[in-house]
Amino acid sequence: MITRTRAAVTAVALVAAVALAGCTPQAPADGGGDGGGAAGDLSSIKVALVPGGAHPYFQPWSAGAQAAVDEFGIGGFTFNETGEWDQTKQNSAIDSLAAQGYTAFGIFGVSPTDINSTFESLTSKGLSVGSIASCPAGDVNEAAFCLSTDTGEAAYLAAVATIEAMGGAGNLVHLTGNAVDSNTQRRIEGVQKAVDETGGAVTLLQTITDIDKDLRTAQRAVADRLASKGSGIGGIVTTAYNPAVAATEAVGSSGLDIKVIGIDDDAVLLDAIRSGAITGTVVQNPWGQGYVGTWALANLQAGICTVNDPGFIVDSGSFLVTADNVDTYDDERQAKTKEILADFQTEYLTCA
Secondary structure (H helix, E strand, O other): OOOOOOOOOOHHHHHHHHOOOOOOOOOOOOOOOOOOOOOOOHHHOOEEOOOOOOHHHHHHHHHHHHHHHHHHOOOOOOOOOOOOHHHHHHHHHHHHHOOOOOOOOEEEEOOOOOOOHHHHHHHHHHOEEEOOOOOOOOOOOOEEEEEOOOOOHHHHHHHHHHHHHOOOOEEEEEEEOOOHHHHHHHHHHHHHHHHHOOOOOOEEEEEEEOOOOOOHHHHHHHHHHHHHHHOOOOOOEEEEHHHHHHHHHHHHHHHOOOOEOOOOOOOOHHHHHHHHOOOOOEOOOOHHHHHHHHHHHHHHHHOOEOOOOOOEEOOOOEEEEOOOOOOOOHHHHHHHHHHHHHHHHHHHHOOO
């Protein structure tokens, strides 16, 4: 876990506070809130999970949140992906949800450099807020917590597995997402670390960014790369969802002997692992993010729990899936989720 301290309010944060203005009371400094329901009453709490826009990665958030609602008696949740990858539009969606009575927010911010202003505005109004699946850029997290994949470690794990499948030498290509996303920068660093550890035996031919907008964009990028340099590529490591699907399909149909490690568990990747078309994938834990995040946000908002170290960061887990565990990997992921929940309950929060 990495802890981060809160920063003072900036002029930018004050502007965002005006944009998200509401009639909720002042929040305590520990990240809890009193904006809805009596203390200890989870049934009155409504949680909003708000990714930056539509993307397949976030879909399991809903199932995880629903499981938490059912298990713990939380009042309800909504999943809102109408931000269209625009921070202003996401702020407007959050403002609308607050007006509808949602008082606890799990947010994947569109702009990692600006999202702290949104977090600060929400907490100042007595609303609980967690940063889910992505932490703010820099050393400050103004949310109560960040529950996210350690993307650098996951990318390193994927790159090491790819290099091993390549026999420890050759040319590697890295396919990833939005270059300005702090997650992408951590992934680039993780892959580079694995390459550096080979002492020059592996060459990173290219890191291709900004190809996770949709599957078509990723497919074009992969097709262009294979057409121009395919025969010289020994391995492809993918650290974004759509490029992983595109690389799996393209390499499988090309007949080229390229080792591929993907990311996440789209059915295309799992079937390709079973058939031997690709080596494996590194799966993340969006279901666990939705489940643990919903529990934590509801308990903070109800006043049942308070944060011990505001702004703390927790790795939600990443898991290498190969032919050896392709049919059982989710057992490990579910077990990790329960461990994370227990850590929230006993280490990161103080609960009545």
